[in-house]
Amino acid sequence: MLHRRYFIATAGAAGLLAASAPRLSLAAAGTDRRLILIVLRGAMDGLGAVVPYADPDYRSVRGPLALAEPGQEGGVLDLDGRFGLHPALSSLHDWWGQQQLLAVHAIATPYRDRSHFDAQDLLDTGGVRAGDDTGWLNRALARLGDGGKGLGLSLGQGVPLVLRGPVPVASWAPSPLPEPSMDFMDRIAGLYSNDPVLGPALMAGLGVADMANGMDGNKKREGGKDRLVLAETAGRMLSDPAGPRIATLELPGWDTHVGQGTVQGRLPSALGQLAETMVTLRAAMESVWDQTLIAVVTEFGRTIRPNGTGGTDHGTAGVALLAGGAVAGGRVLGEWPTLREDKLYEGRDLAPTTDMRALLKGVLAGHLGMPATEIDRFVFPDGKAVRALPELVKA
Amino acid sequence: MVMTTAPGRLATHALSRFGFGAGPGDLDRVKADPRGWVDSQLSPRPLPAVLADHQGSAPRISEMAAARKAKGEAEEMAKKQARERYRADIAIRTRLAATSDTPFQERLVQFWSNHFTVSTQRPIIAPLGLAYENEAIRPHILGTFRDMARAAILHPSMLIYLDNAQSIGPDSTAGQKRDKGLNENLGREALELHLLGVDGGYHQDDVRAMALILTGWTLDEERGTADFNPRRHQPGEKILLGQRIPESGVSEAAAAIDLLCAHPATAHHVAQKLARHFIADDPPPATVTALAKSFRDSNGDLTHVMRTLVRLDAAWAQPLAKMRSPNDFVIATLRASAVEVADDRLVNALSLLGQMPFAAPSPAGWPDRAADWTGPDAILRRIDWSLAFGQRVGSRVDARTLLDTALGDLADDGLRQAVARAPSPAEALALALSSPAFQRR
Numbered sequence: 001m002l003h004r005r006y007f008i009a010t011a012g013a014a015g016l017l018a019a020s021a022p023r024l025s026l027a028a029a030g031t032d033r034r035l036i037l038i039v040l041r042g043a044m045d046g047l048g049a050v051v052p053y054a055d056p057d058y059r060s061v062r063g064p065l066a067l068a069e070p071g072q073e074g075g076v077l078d079l080d081g082r083f084g085l086h087p088a089l090s091s092l093h094d095w096w097g098q099q100q101l102l103a104v105h106a107i108a109t110p111y112r113d114r115s116h117f118d119a120q121d122l123l124d125t126g127g128v129r130a131g132d133d134t135g136w137l138n139r140a141l142a143r144l145g146d147g148g149k150g151l152g153l154s155l156g157q158g159v160p161l162v163l164r165g166p167v168p169v170a171s172w173a174p175s176p177l178p179e180p181s182m183d184f185m186d187r188i189a190g191l192y193s194n195d196p197v198l199g200p201a202l203m204a205g206l207g208v209a210d211m212a213n214g215m216d217g218n219k220k221r222e223g224g225k226d227r228l229v230l231a232e233t234a235g236r237m238l239s240d241p242a243g244p245r246i247a248t249l250e251l252p253g254w255d256t257h258v259g260q261g262t263v264q265g266r267l268p269s270a271l272g273q274l275a276e277t278m279v280t281l282r283a284a285m286e287s288v289w290d291q292t293l294i295a296v297v298t299e300f301g302r303t304i305r306p307n308g309t310g311g312t313d314h315g316t317a318g319v320a321l322l323a324g325g326a327v328a329g330g331r332v333l334g335e336w337p338t339l340r341e342d343k344l345y346e347g348r349d350l351a352p353t354t355d356m357r358a359l360l361k362g363v364l365a366g367h368l369g370m371p372a373t374e375i376d377r378f379v380f381p382d383g384k385a386v387r388a389l390p391e392l393v394k395a
Numbered sequence: 396m397v398m399t400t401a402p403g404r405l406a407t408h409a410l411s412r413f414g415f416g417a418g419p420g421d422l423d424r425v426k427a428d429p430r431g432w433v434d435s436q437l438s439p440r441p442l443p444a445v446l447a448d449h450q451g452s453a454p455r456i457s458e459m460a461a462a463r464k465a466k467g468e469a470e471e472m473a474k475k476q477a478r479e480r481y482r483a484d485i486a487i488r489t490r491l492a493a494t495s496d497t498p499f500q501e502r503l504v505q506f507w508s509n510h511f512t513v514s515t516q517r518p519i520i521a522p523l524g525l526a527y528e529n530e531a532i533r534p535h536i537l538g539t540f541r542d543m544a545r546a547a548i549l550h551p552s553m554l555i556y557l558d559n560a561q562s563i564g565p566d567s568t569a570g571q572k573r574d575k576g577l578n579e580n581l582g583r584e585a586l587e588l589h590l591l592g593v594d595g596g597y598h599q600d601d602v603r604a605m606a607l608i609l610t611g612w613t614l615d616e617e618r619g620t621a622d623f624n625p626r627r628h629q630p631g632e633k634i635l636l637g638q639r640i641p642e643s644g645v646s647e648a649a650a651a652i653d654l655l656c657a658h659p660a661t662a663h664h665v666a667q668k669l670a671r672h673f674i675a676d677d678p679p680p681a682t683v684t685a686l687a688k689s690f691r692d693s694n695g696d697l698t699h700v701m702r703t704l705v706r707l708d709a710a711w712a713q714p715l716a717k718m719r720s721p722n723d724f725v726i727a728t729l730r731a732s733a734v735e736v737a738d739d740r741l742v743n744a745l746s747l748l749g750q751m752p753f754a755a756p757s758p759a760g761w762p763d764r765a766a767d768w769t770g771p772d773a774i775l776r777r778i779d780w781s782l783a784f785g786q787r788v789g790s791r792v793d794a795r796t797l798l799d800t801a802l803g804d805l806a807d808d809g810l811r812q813a814v815a816r817a818p819s820p821a822e823a824l825a826l827a828l829s830s831p832a833f834q835r836r
Contacts (some may be wrong), residue, residue, distance in 0.1 A: 308576020
């Protein structure tokens with residue numbers, strides 16, 4: 001199934017061709033590192049995922065949503081004597097043991113209101129006010145290799161704001177539709193050659209569709225498991241030395257206003273899907289795992305206390321995870337503000353102590369080797385005063 | 396200036412911008428007076444027959460509630476039936492838009508239904524989406540925004556979707572007896588998404604006040620309707636945006652919604668969304684100002700606001716600036732090709748292209764900018780689907796004729812040549828449907 005690749009190499013639409021670079025050498029990529037950003041849309045409950053079970057106020061503020069102590073049935077999986085992982089993340093607890101998992105607690109973007117949509121906007125743009133139209137990860141891509149061409153991949157039909165911007169990126173999701181012939185795509189390219197939106201999108205899509213076909217064989221949707229087909233194929237694309245280096249994946253289902261649950265319910269179910277996705281990625285990326293970092297972020301945390309309907313409402317600080325062979329794991333970072341009444345943000349939320357941009361800057365510097373001056377100038381121009389977290393990756 | 400535009404081009408423009416594109420005969424019908432054709436749709440029409448016969452939300456809610464109580468096989472059967480009803484409803488809605496004589500009105504129904512989104516992200520919503528749209532949105536598209544807001548926010552589907560059905564005033568009779576209480580979800584999204592907009596100047600205290608005002612609004616599961624239960628309502632006065640809302644139980648929600656609808660931030664928010672939907676991803680600020688003024692001057696009379704919209708020069712500026720969403724693309728394809736498509740294929744098309752009606756990813760509804768719909772994979776998928784569609788119906792639809800009837804003057808020589816030279820009818824049709832001109836509205 002080389003149609004689309006062949007097309008890339010032979011299409012007459014030279015203006016379009018410049019927009020895509022589906023196959024590249026290591027030299028052109030500028031890095032052998034892989035970065036996967038998993039964005040949890042809807043606001044993951046940080047206290048439910050990385051549980052501060054030893055905080056003296058934990059049980060009283062969490063009430064019916066409190067999880068049992070380590071060692072008890074349905075209990076959290078101890079990390080460092082202070083925090084424990086939700087049992088639905090048990091596979092990631094093994095990664096912790098291998099020092100391949102790191103958590104940053106009480107982390108938040110600079111945004112302090114509680115709108116999902118503005119908060120996601122800022123998480124994606126890396127700015128301080130909503131309305132910017134390029135994502136920080138696209139601006140980071142521009143600093144890599146040959147201006148980032150061919151390095152960015154959105155896992156899904158569309159491209160999330162975090163990866164949008166001047167650098168063309170690809171997107172891919174499993175599809176049961178048959179692939180048109182090379183000849184037909186050539187005709188389409190002719191129609192799109194002067195279109196400022198459709199032209200570049202087509203070219204970016206073709207390179208990756210080909211790559212996916214090469215790996216995916218005849219594997220098509222298996223009922224309800226699209227997510228895992230996506231993760232597996234993505235992992236293989238990212239493992240390809242000539243493939244993309246930076247990918248984004250969005251997971252929904254975190255807005256747990258109702259029925260959040262402890263060991264069963266909406267949160268454990270979403271956490272289980274997250275863990276399963278990460279395990280699938282790892283299995284498909286074994287050959288490059290040591291060069292891989294998965295960052296898991298969400299727009300904000302949720303209220304400390306349960307609401308009136310067995311869930312939690314929109315909060316402020318939450319938790320972020322770094323995982324992968326490249327991560328200097330086995331640590332929970334971030335100053336813990338405690339759950340004491342007088343330490344809460346506005347009396348209801350975990351108080352933020354780490355700026356999300358400190359983590360993201362630390363990843364760009366430590367994992368991708370990006371100079372601090374470039375990060376400050378191009379990627380997080382509003383965050384110069386925010387100090388990057390050091391030593392996030394293995395030396 | 397708009398006036399110099401050829402009449403044929405203006406007709407395609409009107410049909411695409413304010414409708415779902417042209418089907419056979421549409422251009423001829425509209426050509427004489429494109430603006431008049433749009434204007435003429437700003438008066439209410441009778442309910443389409445296919446909707447007059449449609450089962451409402453009440454029987455569906457009560458059936459589902461009964462099945463849930465019965466558990467076991469009855470519950471499984473009800474779930475299966477709910478999925479079948481959802482697919483049947485999507486087919487009804489999509490065909491209605493594709494064949495309507497008043498496609499502008501169908502666009503308005505879909506716009507407002509998206510503004511006040513309910514979504515299958517809560518699976519129980521699946522068989523209720525179309526009924527919700529028929530009951531809460533459609534009757535008000537040319538009425539007042541206030542009536543629509545009341546109907547939508549207090550509709551049982553919305554009370555379920557944003558959790559209000561379970562929210563209980565902490566100091567209410569029910570709240571004091573049970574370990575249950577407030578849920579902020581609907582209160583927050585009503586302020587942020589439905590009414591004031593995120594920059595509308597409200598604070599966390601207002602979110603809580605709105606949530607408290609809405610307590611008591613729950614479901615009567617037996618009847619399947621919204622019901623105000625005073626035992627769950629938070630007693631006492633609430634302060635919303637600095638204004639007192641005196642304790643008045645069942646009347647508080649409407650009073651609060653009225654207050655918010657009259658707020659200038661709501662006018663601006665609605666104007667911004669309308670301009671983005673009908674004019675451009677980043678509409679000229681003057682268009683937003685004009686629409687907001689029209690909204691304020693008329694107290695949210697949507698006929699007045701729509702009349703302002705269709706008379707804006709920017710609404711007629713060419714070329715067409717908006718990319719069709721997958722939903723609009725599927726409807727435009729059905730309308731342009733005028734072929735029968737089986738329900739299952741039609742629903743699968745929307746699913747494959749990533750926009751199942753009533754399945755928006757969040758309470759904000761489907762996004763409305765090109766960048767949201769033109770990811771590389773999304774574009775390839777439209778092409779792949781167009782070809783698959785062409786292979787099924789290409790023998791029955793002449794793509795060259797379709798260029799004339801659906802795109803008219805918007806089909807340029809390059810496109811006409813590409814279609815004429817295509818090696819098969821299937822590919823000819825797929826090229827026409829994938830073309831940049833057909834992808835825009």
